[in-house]
Amino acid sequence: MSTVPSLAAVADPPPRYVDGAAMDYFVIEMVNALRASSAVATARTKKVEQEMIDAGLMPAPAPPPPALKKEQMRESMGSNLSLSSLSKTGREGDEEELRARLEAIGMHVGANMAERLCHDRGLFTDTLDAIKFICKDLWNACWDKQVDNLRTNHRGVYVLQDNAFKPLTRISDPHVIRS
Amino acid sequence: MPPQLRLNAVAFVSPQNHPILIRTFVQGQDELKYHYIAHTSLDVIDERITAAIASKSTECYLNLLYTMEDVAVYGYMTPLKVKIIIALALTDAVVRDADVLTIFRALHTAYRQSVANPFLRLNAPIDGYNDHAILLAAGSPKWKAFRKRVDDIGKAVGAVAVSV
Numbered sequence: 001m002s003t004v005p006s007l008a009a010v011a012d013p014p015p016r017y018v019d020g021a022a023m024d025y026f027v028i029e030m031v032n033a034l035r036a037s038s039a040v041a042t043a044r045t046k047k048v049e050q051e052m053i054d055a056g057l058m059p060a061p062a063p064p065p066p067a068l069k070k071e072q073m074r075e076s077m078g079s080n081l082s083l084s085s086l087s088k089t090g091r092e093g094d095e096e097e098l099r100a101r102l103e104a105i106g107m108h109v110g111a112n113m114a115e116r117l118c119h120d121r122g123l124f125t126d127t128l129d130a131i132k133f134i135c136k137d138l139w140n141a142c143w144d145k146q147v148d149n150l151r152t153n154h155r156g157v158y159v160l161q162d163n164a165f166k167p168l169t170r171i172s173d174p175h176v177i178r179s
Numbered sequence: 180m181p182p183q184l185r186l187n188a189v190a191f192v193s194p195q196n197h198p199i200l201i202r203t204f205v206q207g208q209d210e211l212k213y214h215y216i217a218h219t220s221l222d223v224i225d226e227r228i229t230a231a232i233a234s235k236s237t238e239c240y241l242n243l244l245y246t247m248e249d250v251a252v253y254g255y256m257t258p259l260k261v262k263i264i265i266a267l268a269l270t271d272a273v274v275r276d277a278d279v280l281t282i283f284r285a286l287h288t289a290y291r292q293s294v295a296n297p298f299l300r301l302n303a304p305i306d307g308y309n310d311h312a313i314l315l316a317a318g319s320p321k322w323k324a325f326r327k328r329v330d331d332i333g334k335a336v337g338a339v340a341v342s343v
Contacts, residue, residue: 010332011284112295118258119287122237 031102038097114138131158143167184278185268186336187250189329190217191290194260199290199315200325204333205268213266216252220244220264224254240280255283261290285332293325 052058117137124130135147139162149161190213191199201217203210223244231238241254250266251274257263263286267274299322 010328010335011281011288013288108297108300112291115259115291115294119284119291121258122239123231123256123258125232125235125237 034101186333187266188213190264192262289328
């Protein structure tokens with residue numbers, strides 16, 4: 001019996017499923033695991049840096065003046081330069097690495113899901129077509145609903161509006177009075 | 180014995196027109212020839228795509244691009260602008276569109292599964308998603324899974340009989 005799979009089986013492989021509950025558990029544990037992992041990575045690079053400073057190959061970094069710290073925190077919200085994170089003081093540096101890792105995972109998984117969903121459709125005619133694909137197919141695959149409102153100014157700005165974003169629906173609001 | 184489709188070569192080209200993987204299945208022939216074939220196909224593909232855009236078609240399958248001495252070259256462009264080019268040995272038998280389309284879908288699936296590998300970017304900076312080099316790395320000799328998948332498809336094609 002030949003071990004070569006039939007062409008039809010390879011062309012359209014049956015979708016493989018993952019247990020939903022297992023995935024939820026993994027996602028819950030993910031943030032802590034990544035926090036530990038990024039702490040290890042930062043510790044490792046700091047150690048190498050310290051060795052180089054001791055060997056005299058690198059000048060010792062100047063301590064950041066306290067007046068600039070607040071600005072640095074605000075900057076780290078927008079940018080994701082992991083290079084500069086090492087020079088920032090302790091807590092912000094760790095959060096920075098964690099955020100960079102989470103974002104990279106999100107990009108990777110999102111891009112692969114989009115590629116998978118593109119398999120059966122034809123080419124995109126224009127940018128609007130691509131945005132509509134995101135609003136309908138991608139949103140449906142991730143969160144079982146479509147984007148509620150899509151607006152554009154026809155000059156390259158698109159606004160996607162979701163009235164009940166699944167990841168946020170279960171987060172409680174401390175100011176809501178429960179009766 | 181019904182004549183069979185023979186897949187001579189497969190080429191994957193990135194959206195920036197860099198070759199990702201070029202694989203040949205015929206012994207005793209110069210592999211460079213298929214590099215040339217893939218390169219000239221790029222121009223033909225560009226023409227077909229502009230024609231397709233002009234006629235508002237959304238077909239991924241670009242059908243027969245051209246024929247050379249002993250090979251027929253077919254093209255396919257994925258929605259993410261990755262181009263797949265295959266060279267089939269010319270036979271007298273009728274080659275069904277559906278068969279070639281199945282081959283392309285199998286190749287697209289193999290590409291998609293190989294590029295999804297998160298270990299491809301182990302040594303790349305965390306931030307660079309659209310890192311072009313990662314796509315190219317998928318085809319390099321270090322990452323064998325992609326080649327193996329493409330080889331499996333080549334063997335599977337050989338096992339498909341073509342109806343006369």
